[in-house]
Structure formats: structure tokens, C-alpha cells
Amino acid sequence: MAIKQLREYTVLPVLLPGTRNISKAWHYLFIKKHVTKDEAESKTRSLFIVNIPVGANFNNMKRLMSQVALGANIESFQACEYYDPDNVINYNMDINLSKLSNADFGEENLRDNRIPVGCGVVTFLDRDGMNLALSSIKKLVMSSKSDCKPPEWELFTDKETGSSRYLGVNNRLNAGSLSKDVYSSMKAFEKREHEVE
Template identity: 30%
Template sequence: MEEVKGFSVVPVELAQSQWNKKARHYMFIKKHQSNAMKEMAERSLFIVNPPFACTLSTIRQFFKSIASNSLVENLFINDEDLDYDINLTRLTSDLYDDDKDGQGSLVRLPNGTAIVVFVDKSACSLAMSKLKKYCKGDELYSWRVCGDETATSIRMAKAYRDRVLSPEETSAEVSLSLQEFEKREAKSIEELGEMKTLVDEDGFTMVVGKNRKTKRGILGKMSGTSKVKEIEDKKLKRKEKADFYRFQIREKKKLEMNELLKKFRDDQERIKELKEKKRFRPY
């Protein structure tokens, strides 16, 4: 099969080992179409299902082998189910204007897809046509997941090592981003200040408040809130005498009785339910 829904089906071969047979991995590739960042989009290919742990270097090797003249410039990949809509910095700050540049300049990809950016438009077209040719041929490219990288055990140790940050670089980075933040903040405060001084037609000025939210929505009802309620209720009760008039007493008793009866009926219902579940079999 060569095409699925406008995507070229591009198989690559995965070498056998002592535990498994040869296998084929299928990429689904077509020319990238996007209105955002048009220039870049025009020299990119869109890949659905890139091979496992695909990196710039492995994809470069692949295109080098089938279209040696098409130089790959960059690779954008989403293979860890990243959600681009979740940006904690933006969500927690009001220093960004949402309407300005949408959600930043990042490429937004669905999970399990990638974009290969070539140096220019022609390189891209060439790569695509070579790909089609490659698909018709019999020779399959043998994909190596880890490329030329070293043994896994060493790679993993390196991954641990990579988590350690160099103090100098970190310190530089921190001060840079804090400067940026301060700049943004200063600008925003300035704007805010302007707003505050602005008196509208009715003679009001704008009041700017912070938006806060309680935990309640997520964590269900906390006892803290019910406690507050209790205290309030108690205060109210203290103010008026509840058993002064005869009707009050009667009312209270009636309420109690109804409550009792309601509970009783609920209990009967529950027992019925439990009985149906055969809970009353002691052995």
C-alpha cells in the first residue's frame, strides 16, 4: 500500500536480533500545510508515526540515505503526549496578552507526529519525490533506533548526569529570565497605573484585583468550610431563643420527627439494596 488518506506510506526496516524477527515500521508522510509560519511550513514534511525515540540525527541519516541532497535543518517532534495548551506560565500570569501571538511561536503537533524542516523549499520537494520513489523500490532503509549512540547502560547513566545543572550556566540563565520578567512586570504595572488614573464617563476609576480561587472545586468539600458554617450557625442560634413559643417547640419536634422518619426510610432502602447484594450471608 502506498497511500493512506493523502499520506505516503513509508516503511523502514528494523533489524532482527536473537529474540525477534525483522520488523517493519511505517511512517505516514506528506507535505506540511499550515498557515502559521508559512515560510517554514513550505519547506517541511509532516510525519505521522515517526520511529521510536526519533531524533534529529536519526532522521537526518534517513534522508541522507534516500535524498542525499536534501539537507534537514530541524526536527519538531511530539512523542511524549505533550499538550501545548497547557502552559503554566501563561496560565498563572496576566502579563501576557492572549490575543497577540496566540500561544507563542511553538509548533503544535498531535502526539506521535513530527515535522522535518529542510533547508529550503526545493530540498523539501526533492525529499518528497525521492521518498515516493523509495516506497516503490524494494530496498528498505534499515532504521537504527539509537543511531550511532553508545550502549544503553552508558546512555542511561548520562541521562542521570545530565540532570545536574552547572551553577554558572544556571545562575546566568536565572538572572536573564528574571530580568525579562521584571521588564514585563514593569511594563504591565505602567499600563495598570494608566488604567487606574483613568476616570471614566461616570467618574469611576477601575479597581484591579487579583483573582483567587479556593481549593473547594477540586478537593470536594473540605471540613474547614463546613466548620466555618457551623460556627456561623451557632452564632445565629445564640441570638434568638428557639424554644420560647409553643409553636416553635412543636415545629422543632415535627421537624425532628420528619427527619427521623426520613432517615428510617432511607435506612430501609439501604437495607434492601444490601440484601440484594446478598450481604447478609454470614458465611
């Protein structure tokens, strides 16, 4: 695989571990500096990652970074995973049923992070950490040495898969905390209602 850069993204291949039923597989992360309206390139301390593996979280991102750039400490990781049992949700647009059902006192945007589907944002403690991580990744990718051990991406721990994950899955809610949530959000709704009036 010769592609190391795709547009402004660095392509980082990571190795997914195999199981007794399936062999290891290459997975590709597309990485660049995270730039937003509020955060210019000169200020950002986050990396934007396209094509995150299933269940990507702070822990396995941290583990990855520790393999490629020791010393680049991450502060947080946010992601938007595709999750749509009926394949109906359009992740490319924001749909706020609350606002649509009542433009005046509907709730504000429900999706607090505006990360595109399948992508993640890893934020480092500081800009140096971020720069270190990115340059290490670039170095790793550009080096043609084959003896270089590829970084591994650990998908899950055993406790996160199989029967541990799927036994007794249910959506049961705790009546007490649910009751509190309903109360507070109804209060907020009433407030919005009053404001409009």
C-alpha cells in the same frame, strides 16, 4: 501490506534493526508536505511526518533521506516525542501554568514548536530537495518490486543505548549557569511586571 497512501499521507515502511534479543520490525512513517498558516503549500520546503520512531533526530532523519533520495539535503529536524512518566499530560491541549497562574504577567507559550505529539517536521535546504524527497518516497512506496531494498531506520548508535545511556543519569545542574538563568528570567519577569503596572 498494501496500504501505500492514507488520506493525504504517503505511508513509508522502514525497517528497524534487530538486536541479539529481538528481531527486526517494520515501522511506518506517514509523510506529507508541511503546510502551516504562515507557510502555504506552494512555499513550504518541509515534510510533516507522523509516527516518528523513538529518539528521532537530525542524524537518523538525514540517514533515511540519504537512502531514499540522494541529493535531498535536510536543513533541520524538529519533533515532539511523547514523554510522560505518569501518563497525565494531555498533548492535545496547550497548558501554560504561568499564564494561568497570572494572566497579566505570565510567560508566553512555553512550547515553542507546535508540532503534535509523535510527529516531526523535516526541513530541506530548498523546495527542490523537499520535492525530490517526497517524490522518491512515493516512487519507492508505489513500486511493487520486491527486490527493492527497504530503507532502514537506525534507531540509535550503541553509545546511545544501554549502560552508556543509563549509567549515572542524574538531573544535576551547574550552579553557575543556573544562577545566570535565574537572574535573567527574573529580570524578564520584573520587566513584565513593570509593563503591566
